Amino acid sequence: MGSTPNAAPQPEPTPEPASPAVPAPHTPAGREGLAALLAHPERAVVALDFDGTLADIVPDPAKARAHPGATAALARLAPQLCAVAVITGRPAAVAVRLGGFDGMPGLDHLTVLGHYGAERWDAATGALHAPAPHPGIAAIQAELPGVLDRSGVWRGTWVETAVERKGGRAVAVHTRRATDPQHAFETLRGPLTELAERHGLIVEPGRLVLELRPPGMDKGVALADWVRETGATAVLYAGDDLGDLAAFAAIEKLRSDGVGGVLVCSGSNEVTELAERADLVVDGPRGVVALLSSLADRIGSRR
Numbered sequence: 001m002g003s004t005p006n007a008a009p010q011p012e013p014t015p016e017p018a019s020p021a022v023p024a025p026h027t028p029a030g031r032e033g034l035a036a037l038l039a040h041p042e043r044a045v046v047a048l049d050f051d052g053t054l055a056d057i058v059p060d061p062a063k064a065r066a067h068p069g070a071t072a073a074l075a076r077l078a079p080q081l082c083a084v085a086v087i088t089g090r091p092a093a094v095a096v097r098l099g100g101f102d103g104m105p106g107l108d109h110l111t112v113l114g115h116y117g118a119e120r121w122d123a124a125t126g127a128l129h130a131p132a133p134h135p136g137i138a139a140i141q142a143e144l145p146g147v148l149d150r151s152g153v154w155r156g157t158w159v160e161t162a163v164e165r166k167g168g169r170a171v172a173v174h175t176r177r178a179t180d181p182q183h184a185f186e187t188l189r190g191p192l193t194e195l196a197e198r199h200g201l202i203v204e205p206g207r208l209v210l211e212l213r214p215p216g217m218d219k220g221v222a223l224a225d226w227v228r229e230t231g232a233t234a235v236l237y238a239g240d241d242l243g244d245l246a247a248f249a250a251i252e253k254l255r256s257d258g259v260g261g262v263l264v265c266s267g268s269n270e271v272t273e274l275a276e277r278a279d280l281v282v283d284g285p286r287g288v289v290a291l292l293s294s295l296a297d298r299i300g301s302r303r
């Protein structure tokens, strides 16, 4: 048997692209937290914010969706960890729908803590636990048109789409589509704070949004309770907005109690406070997907 003289030369097989390394935190505490997570992933948890972290920011909140690849990356990582959660200002059911989480293989034990932790949805049971609406919300909805009208900050078109009703449990006033979004945000902040306080509510400022919601819960309380419930020895949290600072503070506290922690900022030019406190800054939701994928690859390669 000789070789076939006229056979076309076979191309060299293309090597599998090497999976990118897990990005290194720039702080010693973050490196320690990541080392703890990688040493015992089965005892580690990952929690993520939704808008701006798992989903790109878009002008219409109803049109937000998980960044392409985000849900799949989380689903690949989740079975290798003790637990994963999404902690969001959205109603839990809305985040589940926008994220495409329900029924996603790999996310069968996902927990979604909505309304800053006041609501809870568990993929394992499909059950949604939500408190009764705060009575102040109905009063606010009635007074809000007058307050917005008196502020005089819009040009007639955006105000109809500025109010997000959030299932009757909170009201978010968005200024992203105003003629001058930052000016509208600053002009509305005082009157909306006065309105909220008069009805026993608080104002949660976010990325060109002022949310009027019940007090008594925040992402820090929600994250700390959930981490305690899982018994995790390491936790990574990723967020992008001011509401995520409470979760960062909770991780700093957990670290002082001996739990490894990694603070990840999904970077943007709209909010700088998180980047200043984070152990690792990634390039928005795209960077979060890359981080989740690199963790899934790294942990998976050792099994």
Ligand SMILES: O=P(O)(O)OC[C@H]1O[C@H](O[C@H]2O[C@H](CO)[C@@H](O)[C@H](O)[C@H]2O)[C@H](O)[C@@H](O)[C@@H]1O
Residues within 6 Å of the ligand: 049, 050, 051, 052, 056, 057, 058, 059, 060, 061, 062, 064, 087, 088, 089, 090, 164, 166, 172, 174, 176, 206, 207, 208, 209, 211, 241, 243
């Ligand atoms: O905790 P999160 O998951 O970050 O949710 C916080 C608020 O995010 C949403 O608003 C933001 O995303 C919108 C869609 O991209 C964008 O239009 C808006 O400017 C952002 O502030 C959401 O609409 C709010 O209800 C959430 O409370």
